Amino acid sequence: MPPAEARPSRPAVWLGFLAMCTGMFMAILDVQIVATSLPNIQQALGIPPDQMSWVQTAYLIAEVIAIPLTGVLMRILTMRWLFVIATTVFTLASLGCAASDSFGTLILWRVLQGFAGGTLIPAVFAAVFLLFPSRRQGIATTLAGVLAVLAPTVGPIVGGWITETWSWHWLFLINLAPGVVAVLLGAALLPRERMQPAAARSLDLVSLTLLVLSLTSLEIALKEAPAASWTSGPVLALLALAVSAGAGFVVRCLKAAPPVVELRSFADRRFAIGCLLSFVLGIGLFGSVYLMPVFLAFVRGHNALEIGTIMLVTGVAQLLTAPIAVAAEQRLGARLLTGFGFALFAAGLGFSALQTPATDHDGMFWPQVLRGVAIMFCLLPPTRLALGHLPEARVPDASGLFNLMRNLGGAIGLALIDTVIYSRSPGHAAALLERLRAQDAEAGRFIGIPAQMIAALPPGPLPPQAEAMLAPLLEKAALTLAINDAWLMIAVLTLAALACVPFAGGPKEAGTGKPSDRQPNGHLEPVPLSGPGRGEGQRSA
Structure with a gap:
C-alpha cells in the first residue's frame, strides 16, 4: 500500500477518475469524427482514393495492439503515469495530425495517436475496480460506460459540425485543451505509486512480436476481405498469419513468467463468458453506429450534420437510462440484467431490419430508443461479471482482454456487415x-x-x-434490403449470446448487494499496482 499521505482523498479520486474518463472519451470520439471528414482530408492532402481508409485503419491497428498491453504497461509505469504519458502522447499526436502536410506524416501521427488512445480504454475500466469500493463501482462503471458508448453516438454530429463550420484540422485540435486539463488533473490526483522499470527488462519480446503480427494481419485481413473476397490469396495469407502468430503468442504467454498478457483469466468461467458478451456487444455497437450513417448517407442523402442529429436519439436514451441502470445493478443479479439488456438490444437491432428506402428520423426513433436503453444493461452487469470478482493484481490484464474482445467483435462485425452489403445488394x-x-x-x-x-x-x-x-x-432499394440483412444478422448474433448468460453465475454474483469475492467485507481500498510486496503476487496470479 502507498503511504497515507500518498493516497488521494475521495473527491480527489473521483476527479482523477473523471480525468481518465475524459482521456478515454477523446480517444473513442476521435475515431468517429475523423470518419465523417475523410473526403475533406483526402482532398486537402491529395491522398489517393484507394488509400484513404488507411487514415482510420492505421489508428485502429495501433489501438487494438495497445489494448491488451495495458496491463503490463500499468505494472511498469503505474496507473497514474500510464494515464499521464498516454494522454500526453495522444494530445501531442493530435497536434501532429493537425499539422500534417502529407499522407505519410498523417499516418505516422495516427499510429502514435491510436497506440496511446488504445491504453486509455482498459485503464479506465481497470481503475473502476482498483480505486473504488464495491458499492461505488456501479456508479464509476456507469460514468465510464456512458462516455464509452456516447462518444460514437455524438461523433457524427460533432464531426459534421466541425467540418461544416471550420476545417478538418480542428478534428484533431479539439483534443488539445481537454488533453492538457486531463494530464494535469491525472498527475495531481491519481494515486502515487512506485514505478517498476525493471519489469520492462523481463518482457518476452518474441511474445510481443507475435501479438503485433497477429493483430495487425487480422485487422488488415478484415479490412480487405469484404471487397477482395474472403477466399482471395492475400486475405487467406493474412488470416493464416494471424492464426499462426496468435497461436504462438498464446503458447508463449501460457509458459512465460511473467507473461506479456495474463491469459489464464480465461480459465475463469465468469470472465470468459463476460468476454464473449463483450465480443458480441462490440458487433452490435460498432455495427449499429456504422449501418445508420451508411443508410442515411447513401439511401436518404443526408449530410454528416443531419446524420449526427438523427443519431443523437441513442445518446439521449443512454443518458436518461444511466441512473436507472445503476440503481438496478446494485439491487438485481448481473445475469438477470444482462439477459434483459441483450434481449432489448436484439429487439432494437431487429426492428431496424424493417427499414424501407423512405425510412427516416421518425422510423428510426424507437429502434434507437430501445438500443439506447439496452446499452447500459449490456455494459454494466457484464463488466462487473467479468472483472468484479478477480484479484486486484489480475484486473489490469483482464480489463485489457475484456476491452480487446469488444474491439475485435467490432472489427469482425464490420467486416461481416460489409460482406453482406457487397454480396447481397446485386441479388436484391x-x-x-x-x-x-x-x-x-x-x-x-x-x-x-x-x-x-x-x-x-x-x-x-x-x-x-x-x-x-x-x-x-x-x-437505393437494393442497398436498403442488404442493410436490413445486416441488421438482422447482428440482431440474431446478439440474441444468440443470451444462451451463455445462465452459465455466468458464481457463488457471489456481482450486482446483488452481496460481498465481493475479493474482500470479505465487500470493500476495496485503493491499492497499488506495483511497489513493495506486489511482484510475487503478480507472477503467481
Whole structure:
C-alpha cells in the first residue's frame, strides 16, 4: 500500500477518475469524427482514393495492439503515469495530425495517436475496480460506460459540425485543451505509486512480436476481405498469419513468467463468458453506429450534420437510462440484467431490419430508443461479471482482454456487415427488377414508384429508358434490403449470446448487494499496482 499521505482523498479520486474518463472519451470520439471528414482530408492532402481508409485503419491497428498491453504497461509505469504519458502522447499526436502536410506524416501521427488512445480504454475500466469500493463501482462503471458508448453516438454530429463550420484540422485540435486539463488533473490526483522499470527488462519480446503480427494481419485481413473476397490469396495469407502468430503468442504467454498478457483469466468461467458478451456487444455497437450513417448517407442523402442529429436519439436514451441502470445493478443479479439488456438490444437491432428506402428520423426513433436503453444493461452487469470478482493484481490484464474482445467483435462485425452489403445488394437489385417486370405493385411501392406507373409498364423486359430512369431508385432499394440483412444478422448474433448468460453465475454474483469475492467485507481500498510486496503476487496470479 502507498503511504497515507500518498493516497488521494475521495473527491480527489473521483476527479482523477473523471480525468481518465475524459482521456478515454477523446480517444473513442476521435475515431468517429475523423470518419465523417475523410473526403475533406483526402482532398486537402491529395491522398489517393484507394488509400484513404488507411487514415482510420492505421489508428485502429495501433489501438487494438495497445489494448491488451495495458496491463503490463500499468505494472511498469503505474496507473497514474500510464494515464499521464498516454494522454500526453495522444494530445501531442493530435497536434501532429493537425499539422500534417502529407499522407505519410498523417499516418505516422495516427499510429502514435491510436497506440496511446488504445491504453486509455482498459485503464479506465481497470481503475473502476482498483480505486473504488464495491458499492461505488456501479456508479464509476456507469460514468465510464456512458462516455464509452456516447462518444460514437455524438461523433457524427460533432464531426459534421466541425467540418461544416471550420476545417478538418480542428478534428484533431479539439483534443488539445481537454488533453492538457486531463494530464494535469491525472498527475495531481491519481494515486502515487512506485514505478517498476525493471519489469520492462523481463518482457518476452518474441511474445510481443507475435501479438503485433497477429493483430495487425487480422485487422488488415478484415479490412480487405469484404471487397477482395474472403477466399482471395492475400486475405487467406493474412488470416493464416494471424492464426499462426496468435497461436504462438498464446503458447508463449501460457509458459512465460511473467507473461506479456495474463491469459489464464480465461480459465475463469465468469470472465470468459463476460468476454464473449463483450465480443458480441462490440458487433452490435460498432455495427449499429456504422449501418445508420451508411443508410442515411447513401439511401436518404443526408449530410454528416443531419446524420449526427438523427443519431443523437441513442445518446439521449443512454443518458436518461444511466441512473436507472445503476440503481438496478446494485439491487438485481448481473445475469438477470444482462439477459434483459441483450434481449432489448436484439429487439432494437431487429426492428431496424424493417427499414424501407423512405425510412427516416421518425422510423428510426424507437429502434434507437430501445438500443439506447439496452446499452447500459449490456455494459454494466457484464463488466462487473467479468472483472468484479478477480484479484486486484489480475484486473489490469483482464480489463485489457475484456476491452480487446469488444474491439475485435467490432472489427469482425464490420467486416461481416460489409460482406453482406457487397454480396447481397446485386441479388436484391436483380430480384426487384424481375418483380417490376412482372408489374408487382408491392415491389413498386417499396422502391418508391407510383402504382399507376407500375401499371403502365409493359410486360416483359423494361425499355432501356425506363430502366435508366428507375436505376437510382432500384439501387437505393437494393442497398436498403442488404442493410436490413445486416441488421438482422447482428440482431440474431446478439440474441444468440443470451444462451451463455445462465452459465455466468458464481457463488457471489456481482450486482446483488452481496460481498465481493475479493474482500470479505465487500470493500476495496485503493491499492497499488506495483511497489513493495506486489511482484510475487503478480507472477503467481
